[in-house]
Amino acid sequence: MRLLVVEDDAGLATGIGFYMEREGYEVIHAGTLRDAAKKLEEECPDVVLLDLNLPDGDGLDFCRNVRKTSQVPVIMLTARDMETDEVQGLLCGADDYLTKPFSLAVLKARLDTVMRRSRAGNCMDPEEEAQETADRENQPELVGGGIRLLTGKMKVYCDGKEVDCSVTEYRLLQYLMENCGQVMLKEQILAHVWDNSGSFVDENTLQVAIRRLRRKLNDDGAQPGHIRTVRGMGYIFTG
Template sequence: MSYLLVVEDEAAIRQLLVDYLQQAGHEVKAVERGDDALAQIREAAPELVLLDVMLPGVDGLEVCRQVREFSHVPVIFLTARHDEIDRIVGLRLGADDYIVKPFSPREVVARVEAMLRRSRWYTEVAAKAPELGLHLNISDYQAFWGEQLLDLTPVEFRLLAALQEHPGRVYRRDELIDVAYDDHRIVSDRTVDSHIKNLRHKLHAAGAEEVIQAVYGVGYRYLL
């Protein structure tokens, strides 16, 4: 049984999500305000958060930004915004997925369970490139450059683990999409580029050189 947090200010939608997730065997807590969500995430450490964007108190984008300052919990946005740029903004703030309203509650349950499976996928500790100072703690989703902990989202961690597993290999963007999302959704190249940009920035801030190289027109590779 997983402990999930639903953050949604529309009572009917909130209850619908709670009902379906509970029927799927999950323990669910629901709140309707962004500030209450932040308090709940700090206190109870849910395994996954379903987060509406438009919320009273503190909006979902700001909730996600603040959560990424202290937690790597997977965050799935619920949004009525259909424009790609809105979704990219959410991903850049650290969200791992998004679901556009109106949605099928069965799809939400499927997305949640796919995300939970990915979060539990890594069960061993890997240290693939000690000469570069990179250490991946797979079971805890932690990445270190030297002794510095990298503040990565789960999606960023999965991308880094895949790239670093085969140094020098060029991964196409569609292959990286499959690493990050195993539910066969349609995700644009710009989404992958956004995640990689964030990942490279965090590595550089920790003192790493350009260890992730873009291969024009193809994708990315991790350098030895």
């Protein structure tokens, strides 16, 4: 796996690089956003660790720009530890958010989790892609409340218009639609969509993902939408 570390602290970047290379990652370093943009295009990393405070700009803006053209997983690393900062980071398209100081072992676990989630979206060689397509052709589609999810093609339509969903958003919607009419506990959703090993990401990540998904499905906050919150329990897809 190729890891792009966008961090202007040379000591921290070196420490992360040494540890992650020992864990089997190929590590690429960028100390500025300009360098990061260049290496993102040239090196095609599998995952990005992104500091927010860089000499030539804000990592939030960089993440927004990345999301316009790419779904490469992004984990934000930052000293900003306010809940509003984390929410802002996730809304910008980050897959996870880790505050400094942090354990390298925890970072490795977060990276592994994000990579498991994005594996379905990774590029395949032509033979693998053809086989994947053949395997999915006969899989059913899920339909409810004007939403149509094609399980064989990882596509989502709302009222006939295609919705641009990330891999995580797709998996979240699919899980809720497969259990239409049932209240899915937060713990169940976290285990299924994020981490089957039991090392859950922060619950706030789920709330932000639900918010982003609702927005893409045109759920009006003033009216009951496709995905409803069951206070103190979890969420239900009502169709």
